[in-house]
Amino acid sequence: MWRRVASLSSSISSSFLAQTASRLNTWESLTTGIAQQAKGVIAPKEKTPFITFVLGGPGSGKGTQCIKIVETFGFAHLSAGDLLRREIASKSADGAMILNTIKEGKIVPSQVTVKLIQKEMELSDNHKFLIDGFPRTEENRVSFEQIIGVEPNVVLFFDCPEEEMVKRVLNRNEGRVDDNLETIKKRLTVFQALSLPVINYYSEKGKLYTIKAIGTEDEIFEQVRPIFAAFEQTVG
Ligand SMILES: Nc1ncnc2c1ncn2[C@@H]1O[C@H](COP(=O)(O)OP(=O)(O)O)[C@@H](O)[C@H]1O
Ligand SMILES: O=c1ccn([C@@H]2O[C@H](COP(=O)(O)OP(=O)(O)O)[C@@H](O)[C@H]2O)c(=O)[nH]1
Ligand SMILES: [Mg+2]
Structure with a gap:
């Protein structure tokens, strides 16, 4: 549409x-x-849009669970990190800046990320969106609301112990420039300082669903499933 x-x-x-x-x-x-x-x-x-933000620390299993949500509930999956990596690969004007930011475990300027998300939403025929790994800061959140003009219906938070996240990231094996101990330590600090306030904001708004992100992928999905099942009738 x-x-x-x-x-x-x-x-x-x-x-x-x-x-x-x-x-x-x-x-x-x-x-x-x-x-x-x-x-x-x-x-x-x-149809009215249905927007889910998928949040959690690095390696908490956001992308893995998004694949299952797509398979089961037919959402469009927009990974902010994947969109940024695509910009790097396409050697766009912002590519070098994005690469450095990701290597440092910092956050790319909101304007850049929101524009990429907006473009993907415009190109999609779906009205149900999983926005994975965004917003990572309060500034990201406000920027999305201002530019896109809508708020999320649901916010998932994959709550995972740091030790487990580090282990998973170091075993991820996707050749990512940020999957190393030095960057992950920086990313965990950024997550605590900048991303947790976003999670708290949605908790106060009554939109947050916290998932205990330890156990097998299937066990974790059994916590996710009822959240979307409850919305299925209204969302379409
Ligand atoms: N429940 C799980 N138990 C063990 N490893 C997992 C689990 N879920 C995902 N992983 C693995 O951990 C790594 C990080 O998962 P990923 O979905 O990429 O997390 P995120 O997108 O939050 O960084 C991947 O290699 C993935 O296969
Ligand atoms: O909205 C976003 C999403 C990602 N990133 C950058 O991209 C990296 C990787 O993000 P991704 O979501 O792919 O990582 P994951 O949490 O899945 O390991 C982050 O550390 C940030 O540097 C960003 O700046 N803004
Ligand atoms: Mg991911």
């Missing part, structure tokens, strides 16, 4: 989209409303 609108609205700036969306605060404002303006026709009613 976003793809069609994105192609129709190339002359309509994304800030206009964001302003319209945040004013009306509905997904339909981003889709049918703009489509009507662009084409002068009544567009079919679109």
Whole structure:
């Protein structure tokens, strides 16, 4: 749905989209409303978006569980880290800056990450999104709300002991520049200082679902499954 609108609205700036969306605060404002303006026709009613943020420390199992959620509940999986690594691989203008930031275990400027997420959402035909590994800071969170103009419906937090996260990352074997002891130590510090406040924010808003992220992948998924099963009727 976003793809069609994105192609129709190339002359309509994304800030206009964001302003319209945040004013009306509905997904339909981003889709049918703009489509009507662009084409002068009544567009079919679109589905309301369902956004899940998937949070947790490095190696807590976010990506692994996202694959299972996609298989079982048909979400689109947007990994912020994968989108950033794709920018590095494509040698885009921001590639070198992103690579250095990831090597240092720091956080890429919000504007860059949110634009990449926005593009993927626009290209997707799905209305159910798993946004994996984002937002990692309060600034990330605010930036998403301002640019995209919607809030998450559900926030998952994979709560895993540091010792286990370190062990998993060092065994990950995906050739990542940040899967080494020096970077992981920095990432754990960043997680405690910058990401935990985001998790606390959503806890206070009543949107947080905490998963005990130890045990087998299947055992952990049995904690995840009922969360999405409960929403299935309403989400579609
Ligand atoms: N429950 C689990 N038990 C043991 N290893 C796991 C478990 N879940 C994931 N892993 C492994 O740990 C590593 C990190 O998992 P990943 O899903 O990439 O975490 P994250 O995206 O949170 O960094 C991967 O090599 C993955 O195969
Ligand atoms: O919103 C994001 C997501 C990721 N990153 C960077 O990308 C790295 C890897 O993120 P990813 O989610 O892939 O790591 P994981 O938690 O899965 O190990 C992070 O340490 C950050 O440097 C970032 O800056 N902003
Ligand atoms: Mg991951």
